[in-house]
Amino acid sequence: MARPEPGITLVGGGRMGSALAGGWIQSNYDGPIAIIDPQPSSQLTDWERDGKITLNPAPGPATTLVVAVKPQVFDKISDQIRAHVGPDTLVLSIMAGITLDSLARTLGTDRVARAMPNTPGLVGKGMTLLCLPDEASADDGDYLKALLTPLGDVEGPIGEDMISAATAISGCGPAYVFLLAEVMAAAGKAHGLDQDMAMRLAKKTIEGAGALMMESEEAPSKLRENVTSPGGVTKAALDVLMQDTAMPSLMEHAVGAAIKRDRELSGD
Ligand SMILES: NC(=O)c1ccc[n+]([C@@H]2O[C@H](COP(=O)([O-])OP(=O)(O)OC[C@H]3O[C@@H](n4cnc5c(N)ncnc54)[C@H](OP(=O)(O)O)[C@@H]3O)[C@@H](O)[C@H]2O)c1
Structure with missing residues (x-):
């Protein structure tokens, strides 16, 4: 699988989502950024007004889809999220407790990854754990690590069997x-x-x-x-x-x- 094309669709522009998007904007990410959030904050609408992002794009396959809603919300809106997943979409979830298997099953793709950030990520001093399926490409891993750097350091990829212990620490x-x-x-x-x-x-x-x-x-x-x-x-x-x-x-x-x-x- 080649390095992902630039372009991110972020579902959930809350605290973590906005910290990520703010970092992508600041580092002049070289692709379009779309954010899906039914009640966008003033920060999101400011970014949209300034042409830095688009808000609530029409359904269609994203190149990279970052899911940053609460895990309880994910279950309810999985159909809506699936409408942004195509055969080549790379999905990164930062939702706590949703396994790679469950992501793949719910979203109908094996090209999934999960990350576990921590709250110091909100000030760019976080430690984020990255977890990929065994068959993931090194390019996807490198690209996702770079996407997560606005939150701070990234550790991984680590095996999913380590995620509970690693979560209990960082x-x-x-x-x-x-x-x-x-x-x-x-x-x-x-x-x-x-x-x-x-x-x-x-x-x-x-x-x-x-x-x-x-x-x-x-x-x-x-x-x-x-x-x-x-x-x-x-x-x-x-x-x-x-x-x-x-x-x-x-x-x-x-x-x-x-x-x-x-x-x-x-x-x-
Ligand atoms: N904060 C942490 O320390 C931390 C650590 C590890 C993992 N995480 C994970 O990160 C994720 C986000 O956490 P957070 O602290 O950023 O939560 P948050 O501030 O509540 O952000 C979630 C965002 O999703 C929005 N949303 C709700 N329904 C939506 C929909 N249908 N479509 C799109 N967006 C929707 C929410 O909007 P409303 O506010 O209007 O509902 C909110 O803006 C969670 O899954 C959490 O498990 C967080």
Whole structure:
């Protein structure tokens, strides 16, 4: 299969869809962009007015069809979506929990792919997982990776059997980090800090630690050790957090629960 012709039809111009389309527009994507959304946001109508996209095109085979509606909506509008799928259409779904098999069956094509973004993708700092059928061409994989770059980094293609575990880390992971900010700030407040200041300290510390981790050549464990002098203050806290029943085993347990739920929702 040759490299896909330029041209994208996006179904669902919500948060993720618009983040993708914004990136394609900004990077001067070299083909027409059409967006299907029954109630387009003012951003979408502005883009249409400026000639950057067309809205709600007539049915007909798309070259690349990106599906970014909620999974519950997908079931209801699958006939409408199928009207944009032709024999050569490459379909990319970012819907959580809809398997490659189910996409192929519902849309009547084997040329399907799925991706699992995460919310930092909304600010271009995401980690998106890409999953392709075994028979997909390398050209399709490269092209789809490029299409997903407005959301940040892309990992893959990974096997679909890995998607639940990977989702439990990068898809759900932002929630774990937001929880960390919440509980750090709450602990600061419990120990006498002003609530707003405690939250500012927690947020900035997480941002700074993340930036240091990404810029440093050292592993997170080494960076942790660098902050932890023997007998010091950080060590006192980590002795609590790293007890057998504390953070490491709690995280493993939590990720296990996420994987189980993802598999249930995907019908595995
Ligand atoms: N946000 C995340 O962190 C995240 C992470 C991983 C995967 N995903 C997946 O990404 C997908 C999109 O998520 P999102 O957060 O961007 O959701 P969203 O903001 O609700 O976007 C979905 C968009 O689809 C539109 N829509 C509804 N019915 C439609 C129809 N018949 N035809 C075309 N468009 C229609 C919605 O319009 P209305 O608002 O008017 O209904 C909305 O603009 C979901 O499948 C989700 O599972 C999201």
